[in-house]
Amino acid sequence: MGSHAKLEVSGLTKCYETRSGAVTALDGLDLSVAEGEFVSVVGPSGCGKSTLLWLIAGLHRPEAGSVTLDGKRITGPDPQVAMVFQEANLLPWHSLQRNIEFPSRIRRTDLPAMRARIRQLIKRVGLEGFEQKYPRELSGGMQQRAGIVRALSMDPSVLLLDEPFSALDPFTREDMSLLLEEIWLESRKTVIFITHSIAEAVFLSDRVVVMTGRPGYVRQIFDIDLPRPRPLSIMEDHRFVDIVAAVKASLGRGRAIDFAA
Numbered sequence: 001m002g003s004h005a006k007l008e009v010s011g012l013t014k015c016y017e018t019r020s021g022a023v024t025a026l027d028g029l030d031l032s033v034a035e036g037e038f039v040s041v042v043g044p045s046g047c048g049k050s051t052l053l054w055l056i057a058g059l060h061r062p063e064a065g066s067v068t069l070d071g072k073r074i075t076g077p078d079p080q081v082a083m084v085f086q087e088a089n090l091l092p093w094h095s096l097q098r099n100i101e102f103p104s105r106i107r108r109t110d111l112p113a114m115r116a117r118i119r120q121l122i123k124r125v126g127l128e129g130f131e132q133k134y135p136r137e138l139s140g141g142m143q144q145r146a147g148i149v150r151a152l153s154m155d156p157s158v159l160l161l162d163e164p165f166s167a168l169d170p171f172t173r174e175d176m177s178l179l180l181e182e183i184w185l186e187s188r189k190t191v192i193f194i195t196h197s198i199a200e201a202v203f204l205s206d207r208v209v210v211m212t213g214r215p216g217y218v219r220q221i222f223d224i225d226l227p228r229p230r231p232l233s234i235m236e237d238h239r240f241v242d243i244v245a246a247v248k249a250s251l252g253r254g255r256a257i258d259f260a261a
Contacts, residue, residue: 004035005032005034006070008032011030012064013027013215023214036188037191041201043212044211069081069158090146096134096146118153206224210247
């Protein structure tokens, strides 16, 4: 983990106007994320987890508070921040290759250099040979791999992931979690990962942030002092089980939660 803060979230407040009036999604949220750190955020549905990511990505504006990246305030989309959504959002009329290249084309990046990086990433995530396939010809897991490659193709320093594995079956979800850890260990990007699965959060993270119900703010932060790389068998380790139980208690939950939860 890096020695200085990469991201600083200070007093973040966000409200939305609805037909029944204003709804406060976040209320004075503070969070500091170190360079190269993997942080997961868990909390009840509707507590503002996704809103937090959208604000960090510069896609929404807060009513109060700020987000700074390397000391510079984020006021709009930043090329150093990339986001992976719950759905891969691949364009159905484009091949996998063209979908991955799409951000580079929009930003008019040096395509030959970018394609060399994309080739390496495609091979790394096991999509080699599928470059000319269309989204309808790819499984859900393959589409999410493409989404991760698309985000990493711009070589951002911060990667935001909003429940990217929620629609996958349990076996594919476990495979994707292992792959994500491997990619993170190689790249040491600063990662903020949203999930409803406590076990998934503990498995992947350096720290797990527990949010309150809406309006959301940070209730508790857990340090995950477990060795890396982490095999799936670590979930049977008493230390892992104890951390999961502590996070569940912080959330007020009393039942086991696995990768599919």
